[in-house]
Amino acid sequence: AQSVSQHNHHVILSEAASLELGCNYSYGGTVNLFWYVQYPGQHLQLLLKYFSGDPLVKGIKGFEAEFIKSKFSFNLRKPSVQWSDTAEYFCAVISRGNNRLAFGKGNQVVVIP
């Protein structure tokens, strides 16, 4: 079964610092990858997704992620975070032959003003 690993569950950083969240998945076949964000008290929203093509994907609010197939990774980055980026971030993977998303356990990110 496919699985998704996210490291460093709790991340605390100051405004203007750079953020990188790691995501690794276990499935070796064709996959599509997502990052979802959940702001405090809200539901999940799509941040960005990778289906095919350019492995560097740009999402909303200045986020980007890079798909590295050889490393089974899809790391999320933002060069300069803001207080409003305080949220929980989830990586998710769906693979061909299995039409269900598998979620990682999430990264709780707190940005200190």
Place this chain on the structure above:
Amino acid sequence: NAGVTQTPKFRVLKTGQSMTLLCAQDMNHEYMYWYRQDPGMGLRLIHYSVGEGTTAKGEVPDGYNVSRLKKQNFLLGLESAAPSQTSVYFCASSGGTVVRLGETQYFGPGTRLLVL
């Protein structure tokens, strides 16, 4: 266009009570999902449906039942609630099929359930 809506938003149950959570979507999506979210566990799929009249088990189906009598609605039932089912429940929908792999899932606002 409301997207995905869930009712109720919050509920408290006693052990052994039953309840049904309702999810509705107005995007004409084929696929619908029920997840539970627990601290440090991420989202885990309970059941899902690939179309009206169909349902399938996800990762953690025990203690839950679902029905998809209408395309726009997906009901999650707890026949005999247990404290272990205290969680936040999210419904999602997507237009995807197996062919159109990886359609984005749209999430509802969640239902917070407390079982005493």
